[in-house]
């Protein structure tokens with residue numbers, strides 16, 4: 001009989017190797033959706049559980065992959081953030097980046113952000129789509145979430161007012 005402490009170390013390690021290779025859709029891997037330099041820097045374990053993986057898979061299948069098929073390679077700057085990581089980056093306490101009620105991704109394609117935003121808004125099913133700051137012409141990045149069976153199709157614009165973030169209804 002081996003020492004049980006050895007197993008406690010090995011099982012999470014194997015789980016992480018297994019997750020490293022997991023593909024969520026044709027062009028999106030779990031590694032891409034969980035990557036975070038902040039998590040590495042702060043030593044936060046950003047490993048998702050099975051339910052979170054399922055939410056991420058639905059986001060990829062229904063939003064990110066169709067977007068990629070239409071516009072070509074998509075740059076995800078933030079996908080999953082476990083609650084500890086979300087707190088560290090100053091995310092909202094109810095952020096869908098935590099993948100506890102659907103899942104969310106931030107996309108930053110610079111000058112192409114408006115095209116990304118409009119394509120999602122006009123063609124895809126989503127829970128929340130946010131034009132994040134930027135100008136009238138182009139957002140700094142695009143936030144999109146998907147929550148199977150509970151998609152609200154809500155379109156918002158994030159602005160800074162007196163140093164605080166406000167979410168306004170998006171009016172094109």
Ligand SMILES: [Zn+2]
Pocket residue numbers: 078097104105106143144
């Ligand atoms: Zn976001």
